[in-house]
Amino acid sequence: MGESSRKCGYKRKQKDRERIVGAERLYKDYFTDSPVYNEKDFRRRFLMRRSLFLRIVEALQMNVSYFIQQRDATGMFGLSSLQKVMAAVPLLVYDVAGDVVDEYLRIGASTALECLKIFCRAVYDIFSEQYLRQLTREDVARLTAENARRGFLGMLGSIEFASKDLWIWHTYFGVPGCNNDINVLEGSNLFLNLAKGEVPPVRFEVNGNEYNMRYYLADSIYPSWASFVKTISRPLSQKHRTFARYQEGVRKEVERAFDVLQARWHIVRGPSR
Structure with missing residues (x-):
């Protein structure tokens, strides 16, 4: 409807959405001292605690001017911070079209x-330093202790879960690159610091032999790196069958966290609208 529309005298009609009414209703429904919908309702509908939602809103207000409520050219208040963040969350949770939130x-x-779009980029910029940081000594000690109880000394987790986690951040939070698991993994710094020797040490002993390299469980699609312990696709002996059963069981146990993430955030399941 560009130049041709203007020549025909077409003028786009602006809708008076009464955004102030929407802001007041949202606040009354969920964020007053005595809201219409309680904490249980909020968590069921938006799959996070209200306290977490408000923490994100506060961080966005402090770091991104877009999420600060401002007046428009006519002096009227624009969209509130709560409205803008609440517009983004249902799209992530339910993977719905943008106009679904219009009416409410x-x-x-x-x-x-x-x-x-601005929400995703801002969340990445604000929280990635804390939640996408390299493992600390305390992290390594906790993970290896947990996995030792599962029978895998020195194991940090499943590489498939790690690569999927990186894929989510690359795809949905605006980090350039291919969205293939292995491409994302090879382009990440997950193993870069390991190659440089800049990682917390892991030491464990198996059958009298001491090892100092941490590792991840993986399936056959991943390259034959020393940091990957793969399953045995065609185990013949009882020893190999036992190992394969434990390896695949533990690997899937670790990956269930990603399945929970997919169930809660539908936009992660596939291409978004």
């Missing part, structure tokens, strides 16, 4: 999608 939040589809 009084936000058009294009604005809702803008909120989603």
Whole structure:
């Protein structure tokens, strides 16, 4: 509807969405001292605690001017911080079209999608340093102790879970690169610091032999690196069958966390709208 529309005298009609009414209703429904919908309702609908939601809102307000409520050219208040963040969360949780939130939040589809994009980038910028950081000595000690109880000394986890975790951040939070698990893994710094020797040491003993390299459980699709302990695809002996059963069981146990993530955040399941 560009130049041709203007020549024909077409003028896009602006909707009066009464955004202030939407902001007031949202606040009354969920964020007053005595909200219409309680904590249980909030967590069931948005799959996070209200306290976590408000923590994210506060962090966004402190770091991104977009999430600070401002006045428009006419002096009217624009969308509130709660409206903008609440526009993004349902799109992530339910993987729905942008105009789904219009009727309740009084936000058009294009604005809702803008909120989603800025929200994802901001969350990555603010929280990646803490939650995508390299493992500390304390992290390594905790993980290896947990996995030793499962029968795998020196094991940090499943590489498939780690690569999927990186794939999510690369794909949905705006980090450039291919979204193939192995491509993301090879382009990440997950093993870069290991190659440089800049990782907390792991020492364990098996059958009288001492080892100092941490490792991940993997299946046959991954390369034959010393840091990967793969299953045995065609075990012949009882010893090999036992190992394969334990390796595959523990690997799947670790991966269930990703399955929970997919169940809670539908946008992770596949290409988004």
